[in-house]
Amino acid sequence: MQRIGVFVCWCGSNIAGTVDVKKVAETLGHEPGVVFSTDYQYMCSQSGQDLVKDSIRTYNLTGVVICSCSPRMHENTFRKAAASVGLNPYMVEIANIREQVSWIHKDMETATEKAIILGRAAIAKVHLNAPLIAGETPVTKRALVIGGGIAGIQTALDIAEAGFEVDIVEKSPTIGGKMAQIDKTFPTLDCAACILTPKMVEASQQENINIYAFSEVDEVKGFVGNFTVKIRRKARYVKEELCTGCGLCTEKCPQKKVPDEFNLGLSNRRAIYIPFAQAVPKVATIDPNYCTMLKTGKCGVCSKVCGVKAIDYTQKDEIVERKYGAIVVATGFEPIKVDKFEEFAYAQSPDVVTSLEYERLMNAAGPTGGTLLRPSDKTHPHTIVFVQCVGSRCDEKSEKGKPYCSKVCCMYTAKHAMLTREKYPDTEVYVFYIDVRTPGKNFDEFYRRAVEHYGVHYVKGMVGKVTPENGKLKVQASDLLDNRQLHIDADMVVLAAAIEPDKSARPLATMLTASMDTNDFFTEAHPKLRPVESPTAGVFLSGMCQGPKDIPETVSQASACAAKVIGLLVKDKLVGNPCVAHSDEMMCNGCSQCQNVCPYGAITYTEKEFRMPDRTTAVRRVAQVNPAVCQGCGACTVTCPSGAMDLFGFSNNQIMAEVDAICK
Amino acid sequence: MENNNLREQILFTANADPKKCMKCGKCSGACPNYDEMEYHPHQFVSMVQNGDIEPLLKSESLYLCLTCMVCVERCPRNVQPARFIEAVRLAKIRQQGENRLTPQQIPAKIEEDTPQQLLVSAFRKYTK
Ligand SMILES: Cc1cc2nc3c(=O)[nH]c(=O)nc-3n(C[C@H](O)[C@H](O)[C@H](O)COP(=O)(O)OP(=O)(O)OC[C@H]3O[C@@H](n4cnc5c(N)ncnc54)[C@H](O)[C@@H]3O)c2cc1C
Ligand code: SF4
Ligand code: SF4
Ligand code: SF4
Ligand code: SF4
Numbered sequence: 001m002q003r004i005g006v007f008v009c010w011c012g013s014n015i016a017g018t019v020d021v022k023k024v025a026e027t028l029g030h031e032p033g034v035v036f037s038t039d040y041q042y043m044c045s046q047s048g049q050d051l052v053k054d055s056i057r058t059y060n061l062t063g064v065v066i067c068s069c070s071p072r073m074h075e076n077t078f079r080k081a082a083a084s085v086g087l088n089p090y091m092v093e094i095a096n097i098r099e100q101v102s103w104i105h106k107d108m109e110t111a112t113e114k115a116i117i118l119g120r121a122a123i124a125k126v127h128l129n130a131p132l133i134a135g136e137t138p139v140t141k142r143a144l145v146i147g148g149g150i151a152g153i154q155t156a157l158d159i160a161e162a163g164f165e166v167d168i169v170e171k172s173p174t175i176g177g178k179m180a181q182i183d184k185t186f187p188t189l190d191c192a193a194c195i196l197t198p199k200m201v202e203a204s205q206q207e208n209i210n211i212y213a214f215s216e217v218d219e220v221k222g223f224v225g226n227f228t229v230k231i232r233r234k235a236r237y238v239k240e241e242l243c244t245g246c247g248l249c250t251e252k253c254p255q256k257k258v259p260d261e262f263n264l265g266l267s268n269r270r271a272i273y274i275p276f277a278q279a280v281p282k283v284a285t286i287d288p289n290y291c292t293m294l295k296t297g298k299c300g301v302c303s304k305v306c307g308v309k310a311i312d313y314t315q316k317d318e319i320v321e322r323k324y325g326a327i328v329v330a331t332g333f334e335p336i337k338v339d340k341f342e343e344f345a346y347a348q349s350p351d352v353v354t355s356l357e358y359e360r361l362m363n364a365a366g367p368t369g370g371t372l373l374r375p376s377d378k379t380h381p382h383t384i385v386f387v388q389c390v391g392s393r394c395d396e397k398s399e400k401g402k403p404y405c406s407k408v409c410c411m412y413t414a415k416h417a418m419l420t421r422e423k424y425p426d427t428e429v430y431v432f433y434i435d436v437r438t439p440g441k442n443f444d445e446f447y448r449r450a451v452e453h454y455g456v457h458y459v460k461g462m463v464g465k466v467t468p469e470n471g472k473l474k475v476q477a478s479d480l481l482d483n484r485q486l487h488i489d490a491d492m493v494v495l496a497a498a499i500e501p502d503k504s505a506r507p508l509a510t511m512l513t514a515s516m517d518t519n520d521f522f523t524e525a526h527p528k529l530r531p532v533e534s535p536t537a538g539v540f541l542s543g544m545c546q547g548p549k550d551i552p553e554t555v556s557q558a559s560a561c562a563a564k565v566i567g568l569l570v571k572d573k574l575v576g577n578p579c580v581a582h583s584d585e586m587m588c589n590g591c592s593q594c595q596n597v598c599p600y601g602a603i604t605y606t607e608k609e610f611r612m613p614d615r616t617t618a619v620r621r622v623a624q625v626n627p628a629v630c631q632g633c634g635a636c637t638v639t640c641p642s643g644a645m646d647l648f649g650f651s652n653n654q655i656m657a658e659v660d661a662i663c664k
Numbered sequence: 665m666e667n668n669n670l671r672e673q674i675l676f677t678a679n680a681d682p683k684k685c686m687k688c689g690k691c692s693g694a695c696p697n698y699d700e701m702e703y704h705p706h707q708f709v710s711m712v713q714n715g716d717i718e719p720l721l722k723s724e725s726l727y728l729c730l731t732c733m734v735c736v737e738r739c740p741r742n743v744q745p746a747r748f749i750e751a752v753r754l755a756k757i758r759q760q761g762e763n764r765l766t767p768q769q770i771p772a773k774i775e776e777d778t779p780q781q782l783l784v785s786a787f788r789k790y791t792k
Contacts, residue, residue: 343694343738393686395742434688464694464738478689478698480706485698 002127005036005061006119007052009043009068011098016041018102020112024067028119033127035059044074049081056085063091063126067119069098088131090578090649095122117662124661128654132578137628139225140325141569144169146217146508149177150196150551151543151558152330153203158562160208164569167322168203169231170213171504174279175200177332181262181356183363185551186415187446193278193365200280213281216504218319220327220511223600223629224538225574227324235315237286237294238272242310245282247274249302249311258290260367264357266375267367272302272311276365284310326538326565327512329522330558331505333544335497336391340400344387344495349468350375352493355409358416372424374492377471381491384420385475386413386431387463391498393434402498402519407548409496410437414447414456416494421454430457430488432477440550459486466493499548513601514539521547532561536600537631540564579649580630581637583623586610587644590621594636594645602629603636670755671715678751680744682713691735691745701725705735705745712748717755726753727764727790757792764790 008025010016021039029037036059042048043066055061064087066078071094079089097115105111143159145152148170156166168175179185180200182192203209212231219230253270260269262276271290274282286294286302293299293313303311335356339347346352351374353361364370374381388409394401410433417429431450436458438444450456461478468474475488501520509516514534515523522541525533532541542561543554568574583594585608595603605621612618623644625636636645637652646652675682691705698704703711703725711720720726726749735745756762765786774783 389688389740394740395684397742398740401740432693434686460689462688462690462693464690464692464734476693478691478693478704478706480687480689480692483704485692485695485704 002033002063002129003035003059003061004031004033004063004065004123004126005052005055005059006031006034006038006065006067006123007043007048007055008037008039008097008115008119009048009066010039010041011043011069011102012041015068015098015102015115018105018108018111019097019115020108023112024097024115024119027116028065028067028123031120031123033063034123036061043068044077049077052078052081053085056082056087061087063093063129065093065095065119065122065126067095067097067115067122070094070096070100088133090132091126091129093122093126093129095119120664121658121661124657125654128651128657129649132648134578135576135627136573137223137225137576138573139569139571140227140323141165142167142322142324143326143328143565143569144217144227144229144322144324145328145330145542147171147177147330147332147502147543147545148175148203148211148213149330149332149543149554150179150199151332151545151554152177152328153199154555154558155328155330155540155542155562155565156209157199157203157206158559159565159569160206162562162566162569163208164566165208165210167210167212167231167324169215169217170211171216172275173214173236173273173283173285174275174281175203175211175213176278176280178356179551180276180278181264181359181363183359183366184415184419186411187440187442189415189419197278197280200278204280211281212320213283214285217508217511222323223602223626225325225568225571226628227327227538229322229324229327231320231322233318233320235288235317236283237288237291237311237313237315238284239310239312239315240281240283242308243283243306244308244310245274245279245284246307247284248305248307249284250274252301252305254299254301255290255292258287263360263367264354266357266360286311286313326540326568328540328542328561328565329505329508329512329514329534329545330542331502331508331545333499333548334502336402336500338390338495338497341390341495343465344390344463344493345466345468345473346495349466349473349493351381351468351473351491352466352495354495354497355412355416356497358494362416362419372420372427379491380424381427383428383488383490384430384492384494385463385473385477385488385490386417386429386494386496388413388431388433388496389462389498390495392496402500404498404519404548405437406496406499407437408499408550410435411440411443411446411550413494413496414438414450417456418446418450418454421450421456428457430459430490432459432461432463434460434462440552461486463493499544501545505545512536512539513599515599521545532557532564538568576628577630577632578627579632579647580627581625581632581634581645581647582627583625583640584644584646585620585622587642588620588622588640589642589644590623591641593639593641594623597635597639598630599633599635600629600631602626602631668715670717671712674712674717674748674751674755677754678712678744678747680747682709682743682748684741685709685713685743686741688740690738690740691743694734694738696732696734697728697730700728705729705749708748708752709743709745712752717752720752721756725749726756729753731789753789757790763792766791 255271360366391401
């Protein structure tokens with residue numbers, strides 16, 4: 001039999017104003033097993049805690065029930081108090097008589113009755129409580145950052161500067177992400193490369209940072225503090241440690257007709273290439289889909305010209321296995337495919353481009369050397385029509401578009417319009433908008449400048465049809481404010497395509513058991529209060545992979561994310577939560593249902609030998625819970641058809657005892 | 665909000681939700697018969713929503729919509745503007761003496777190459 005003490009808190013008048021606390025203490029004092037019962041004004045105060053501690057000692061209490069506010073407030077306070085006088089902290093239970101009683105009831109009699117009932121339930125539970133010991137696991141003091149865009153770079157730099165090792169895994173041959181493709185950045189119009197490339201160089205020189213470019217994550221095992229990750233280093237057919245990035249091979253390669261993905265196919269590269277001059281690492285990569293040597297065994301020019309003998313046509317993918325304490329997802333975004341929107345004739349005319357393509361056409365390092373020329377005939381465009389919200393803000397059931405606002409396109413379209421007018425004042429620029437969304441520091445001022453200073457024609461309405469005809473693009477659109485339909489002969493049409501998460505994000509989320517929303521953006525642990533953590537312990541979020549955001553927001557989030565990672569890595573050991581699931585192996589029938597519902601991947605199966613009642617031996621498949629991964633959510637316990645799964649601290653028996661006490 | 669009964673009836677016939685409209689005007693940007701019409705597809709959506717239906721009932725626009733369904737196809741929010749135009753048109757011609765087309769008018773309209781199907785469809789569309 002337990003020796004239980006009951007402590008009823010007034011919470012000033014918060015509880016005592018509606019609940020007759022004296023009566024609660026008096027009544028609960030008569031419950032079986034209760035050897036001491038009292039009430040006090042502020043149980044959480046120092047003297048309140050001392051009262052609990054003294055009583056534990058004086059009455060040799062083996063269990064404690066505190067009737068007070070929500071356990072979310074002070075469960076930890078009272079557990080600590082109990083532990084300080086040698087009582088196992090998991091022998092303390094809270095009956096919530098504030099949020100669940102005094103704050104929602106007006107009538108003293110009903111409230112008092114309910115408080116007594118909740119107290120009884122807690123007492124019934126304590127009778128079945130057993131001391132629990134939290135396990136400890138060591139923390140691997142290294143972080144993995146998946147994705148080397150501005151988000152991943154910033155997070156990695158911050159973690160590295162705090163003194164921890166960081167690996168960046170980037171799937172393309174260079175880090176930098178979309179920002180490397182952008183020309184100038186709103187709202188200050190500084191050149192993207194000028195602010196990004198120093199950071200890329202810093203990342204490559206920081207001794208705590210190790211960059212696995214042209215690599216992908218193949219497998220993730222383990223749990224917070226102790227992840228084991230397999231990284232696939234894809235074959236470049238070039239020895240990274242030897243290549244100096246001189247670029248001679250990329251000039252001599254005879255295979256010249258390969259669409260250049262960095263310029264979004266607006267120019268060609270060779271079969272062996274370095275994405276752009278400031279690439280990090282600056283190493284050549286052979287594209288096996290185009291290399292004649294790899295396809296037919298004839299050529300070998302690059303190998304002949306390479307002065308350091310870096311070319312290796314026999315290179316194979318290599319798997320590296322590394323351990324990490326924390327994993328950061330920074331996989332960014334892609335613009336959606338716009339050819340599905342036939343009305344804009346993207347697939348029919350090369351002069352209809354996406355905004356990202358327009359960035360390349362404006363960029364001094366782009367396919368036109370920074371002179372704006374339209375792709376079809378390389379002439380200077382005199383009329384350009386920008387269309388906002390292409391594929392954003394669509395009906396939820398839309399097959400072509402996305403239901404959300406992509407957030408950055410209003411601003412970058414204003415940027416494009418402004419830069420175009422500034423450089424080419426003879427060019428008429430129209431922007432068709434549904435709403436102009438420019439919240440943000442100096443953002444609306446920026447947009448107004450495009451209109452008032454640069455004379456960009458902003459038209460409230462949408463383009464309904466684009467028809468390529470005799471070298472022009474016939475644009476038909478509505479002008480809602482003037483109540484007319486406009487017909488514009490344009491030279492170019494620029495589509496502000498919606499953004500979507502990178503396609504590789506979904507399989508990655510599965511590997512990490514991290515959750516995503518219906519649009520494949522990673523979900524945060526709490527949308528307001530824990531925005532850079534994923535609900536999966538040890539997995540953190542940085543940048544566009546979590547939702548649309550511009551560079552300033554991406555960088556702030558990236559640093560916030562680093563702070564959380566550092567907070568984890570400075571710990572030597574993680575104290576686990578002992579309230580985890582465990583299976584009764586005799587009852588488990590190996591059906592796999594618990595494994596399917598476990599959101600954290602905590603359950604595995606083993607084949608075990610059992611002595612059967614008839615003295616034979618049988619091998620059975622039974623569930624096993626990894627207590628370091630289990631978060632104690634209880635999903636498995638309610639799913640298990642044979643009742644084999646149970647939670648420490650919240651066992652089926654304890655919950656039934658509480659229910660019985662309430663229904664008595 | 666005037667004309668509530670009529671509005672309810674039109675919403676019922678249209679079987680579409682004008683509240684989903686985000687006022688982008690893509691329907692009217694796409695409409696091939698825009699210049700002929702006094703009220704345009706996005707206005708039908710908005711005016712039905714506001715119960716401002718009398719002007720629509722009086723307008724020739726009811727018969728100028730080609731029912732090509734381009735507005736329905738292009739609307740990002742699946743509002744289906746043409747359904748509202750059709751619903752207002754039905755509300756009009758279903759009234760006593762409001763048939764748009766009578767058999768007496770036919771001979772004058774027939775040309776040599778007028779397909780018979782056109783006559784059948786016209787009766788379906790313009791009479792009760
Ligand atoms: C046309 C256009 C213009 C813009 N202009 C501006 C502007 O002027 N100012 C501004 O503030 N913002 C602008 N933005 C927004 C800006 O591009 C983003 O805010 C920023 O790039 C987000 O950075 P990120 O690192 O989250 O994503 P990204 O830049 O997309 O980087 C993600 C990186 O992760 C890599 N990756 C993806 N999946 C994996 C995987 N599974 N494994 C390994 N690596 C992976 C990718 O290859 C990429 O390198 C613009 C956006 C567009 C489309
Ligand atoms: S940011 Fe502007 S252009 Fe982009 S989807 Fe939102 S409203 Fe449309
Ligand atoms: S309690 Fe939740 S986290 Fe733990 S094993 Fe069961 S389902 Fe997984
Ligand atoms: S259905 Fe009518 S309103 Fe809609 S686009 Fe066609 S003609 Fe215009
Ligand atoms: S296209 Fe659809 S959402 Fe846009 S104005 Fe027309 S009805 Fe409204």
